[in-house]
Amino acid sequence: MSASTFGSGIRRREDPRLITGSASYTDDITLPGTLHAALLRSPYAHARINGIDTSQAASAQGVVAVYIGADTEGEIAPSPCAWLLPDSGLTIADYHCVARDTVRYVGDIVAVVVAETRHEAYDALDLIEVDYDPLDAVVEPKKAAADGAPQLHAEIAGNQAFHWTVTGGGDIDEAFSQADVVVKETIIQQRLIPNAMEPRATLASYTAATGELTVWNTTQNPHILRFLSSLVIGVPEDRLRVIAPEVGGGFGSKIAAYPADFITMFCSKKLGAPVKWVESRSENYQATTHGRDHVQEIELAATADGKIKGLRATVWAGMGAYLSTAAPGIPTILHGLMLSGVYDIPAIHEDVYGLYTNTTPVEAYRGAGRPEATFMVERLVDLLAAKLGLDPAEVRRRNFIPKFDDGHDVVTGLTYDSGNYDGALSKLLAEADYQQLRAEQAEARKNGRYIGLGLSTYVEICGLGPSQVAGAIGFQGGLWESAIVRFHPSGKVHVMIGASPHGQGEETTFAQIIAGELGVSPDDVKVIHGDTDNTPMGWGTYGSRTTAVGGAALALAARKIRDKAKVIAAHLLEAAVEDMDYDDGKFFVKGSPDSSKTIQDIALMANVAWNMPEGVEAGLEATTFYDPPNFVFPYGAHLAVVEVDAESGNVELKRYVAVDDCGPQINPVIVEGQVHGGIVQGIGQALWEEGVYDDDGQLLTGTMLDYALPRADRLPDIEVHSTVTPSPHHPLGVKGIGEAGTIASTAAVYNAVIDALAPLGVEAVNMPLTPERVWRSIQAAQGRN
């Protein structure tokens, strides 16, 4: 195997251990003497705590300790928010890991029991008596902003966490006042519950004699968790080791550092024994972060021939009862700055109000802000097409940013790296045979069948970096990534990375990067990640950044290796370095490829160091810290075809065609897998998923019996195509692909359903598009007609 491995769809090396059950997750790890923690969570969305009686629980069988909020004072700092959004009036409410006097969402932690077995810990929870004084709750963000709404935090007026704005380009009011046409809509981006396959878990082991704390945790970013834990728990960073073992998916819900994690660390420190806490699925629904939850009032100004002149929006974003680790940046930076989409829009203005509500804190969820932005833009473009009687594809074409290879500025202040949006749409329409589909749609309508076509043309921002920008936007960390490449004497390679893949397949693709750069077999490369004690610092796996940033660090480290190897090869071949050539793992004098040294020859020599060039250190190892010069901007065009049964309101997704451009693909099978999964999660938002609270703040969709995740038998085969536009600034030209599908697909499916219902006069339906909602919208439209 050789350099050609880069770009080939080799099997994921992660899969054998995952599908045979031999992978080791946090809950699979038990140390001698491990105690088990269980958390008592508030059954009320908002209540004052008058008193807690833990005496019965404390004396129950197997119980070692019971702690309430007062016991943690001075020992666990409030759970931190680490995205300090500037110029937004950000007010961060104290998020006590164990509630003190007030609970603010169903799931807020009230007490912790530590016992010898997990069952004993759970049984003891039932013995704790809490005297609550229930208070009025507010669960919808716009209602939380209203006068007279229940107030969550005494020190924060109007429940407002922040008010952020983005204004760019020309005068927005003028754009609207001079527009030939204006289209408007109110959209509810419903709350979603991430549902990673593995619930969250922590095992903490404190050794009093050394003051060292080791933490196994289901995190997407172990180095950030170490950093934050040292601040919250007071164990110095050098004595704190965080290990993310196998992590069973995250979708953003495992970015945050959680109160439960800090509590588990506290318990271990306090008791001097390993303590494990594993979330139940019910707790996962209640207390692991949710996503989305926007109310969006949006409008678009355009000329009579469909040219967009301005976009204006007001968004009320529900943040939950407290601000999660990265929460303030999601509905703002990752959302508002993307409102130009793939279009040339001369004026944009958005106000985003972040509101505290009596609900589970909201965080990044696959796409994180960008699906919500794409949906707004793609809805408005479809509304414009409908208003002008134009085909949605044509309106898009009239407004696309023209093809560019090296930078395009949009009015929100971003510089897109490269794109050919018309190219992606053209390929989509050809692959799907769009004209034929429109003809079939027309024919079906004559027969009383309601078929709809929905387009979504998107661009997204990922590969989060550079760090200077991170600082400017208030992110309390860097956004570079790191890689160490280490050749062993036999020519085998260890790669240590600071990022922390948990399902994305980088153990495979990063080996392919090394294969491509250095001509070794990917089978000779082991990718090590997830342990702060044996990987270099890194900022984690989220925002489709692992390959886009960490992959760049790795490629550059490999190139350092190649440069050093060339020097050693020149020495061994008694040639000048500048006369050396390299091809596919072999170093040779230009013109004499038959007399060469392989990378494995060089690795052996560098490690034994018997005959090294003067001034060259032993060893064949390189480290790179890569801070990208810009984000990367993958894009694409998707089409959904649906049929709506007007009698029942049921939506059947009949076909889904995607064209995505993430630059050169390291492994097209893994790309296709990411695209499939992403699309399905976006379809989930359009058709099935919704985290529903009642007015009292009780979660009504708190189990898998109620919360509808996508299922394979309700999906068509997804047709995946691609175009390839390299990023001009990435060493490999690659962009991210983890979130692209989710960012595109919700709008495609929604647009298709509205297109199907157009003959019936339906203009909008709230998501998810359940049969009842669709049926009611048909009834209402027919009542109007």
Place this chain on the structure above:
Amino acid sequence: MFAPQFDYYRASSVAEAAALLEQHPDSKVLAGGHSLIPVLKLRLAAPSALIDIGRIDGIRGIREEAGRIVIGALTTHAEIAASATLQSGATALSEAAGMIGDPAVRNRGTIGGNVAHADPASDLPAVLRCLGAEFSIAGSSGTRTVDAADFFEGLMTTAVEEHEILTSISLPSGSGGQGSAYAKFSHPASRYAVIGAAASVAVADGVCSAASVALGGLVPAPVRAEAVEDALVGKALSAGAIADAARCVGDSLDDDEVLGDVYASAEYRSAVAHVWVGRALTAAAARCG
């Protein structure tokens, strides 16, 4: 997600199980566990003991007896779905069993446990009501038989008394000129029935000679849609006749009784129930050989 503590007894005969039930007040019968175990894990119930009947011989399997098909209470949904006897003699039942949950649920869950639990969103009660099933119930004083109209008493309540065990269910064996079907609007998360419609029709001389239609999912206990049945008998089973008859389903639904939830309201379920009644009738009519 951890059940509260309970004692566990494994019965080796129906008589032993009945005796254990009497000895342990506040106990529950465990068969396939697919209704009971989730309830325990969510701590919605805390029985003092579980009486496991799962390994009792003689109350499992499907046999034909005196013109009826007898199904042991421990027969799994997968066995019912795969049974050639039921596929031909009680098509709607095997069809419905094949729509329950997913393969893992169908391999463990039993018909007896399912109907004794009497979840209104379950598939089988409506089918058994439609097909005129009889239920054999054993207790320490012997065995009695109850028909479907009396077996399902209401929301999660049946004719099975505290110390009794459901042992088998029997159905009249279907004959020529007759067909049955089950149509289901399944909840996208739970796969339980939002609306379940079971239909059985017989055709003689080109017209419908008998019809039985029952609904589940949207009512606390399965109901017969007699207005639909009456509208069909004596008519040719054309698409139009079926659609017209299906629309009579509302006459059999008591607005105060229809169930609704966050996914589908009572009003909506009532309004669209005819769609599934129509589908079940259409499929049943097509099976009248």
